[in-house]
Amino acid sequence: MKLIVQRVKRASVAVDGVRISEIGPGLLVLCGVGHDDTVHDARFLAKKTANLRIFEDDAGKMNRSVTDIGGGILSVSQFTLYGDCAKGNRPSFIRAARPEQGEELFNAYVQALEKLGFVPNTGKFGADMKVDLLNDGPVTLIVESTGRTKD
Known part of the structure; x- marks a missing residue:
């Protein structure tokens, strides 16, 4: 699995013009x-997400997690993260799950x-979604389960 994790001041997702989560x-x-992903990858990345220390402490260092600050998590499915643009100009999605x-x-x-x-704040799987966010920092990370240690 592959995640793009963005630290935000706020974020929301809308489907058909209706805000469904924020x-x-x-x-x-x-x-x-x-x-090739499994449930173990999903669980591993959930723990990683909850514990990433990317929020500032009192000294201004990225030393606190979303758990530590009592923040929210808005999860949005995005198969295009597995788009391969190595050949040509049209991405191939062969590595994305069905x-x-x-x-x-x-x-x-x-x-x-x-x-x-965490409260399950999500988009709608497979829908055309409009995501609105106010990036904080900006802090944006790519987090993958590839190479993780086995449970």
């Missing part, structure tokens, strides 16, 4: 699922965050 300070997470697997593992990621105490 958070204040916290993390906007764009989540891509590859065809929709059924993608939805299952995206939901596993969200459920793992919920077990860690």
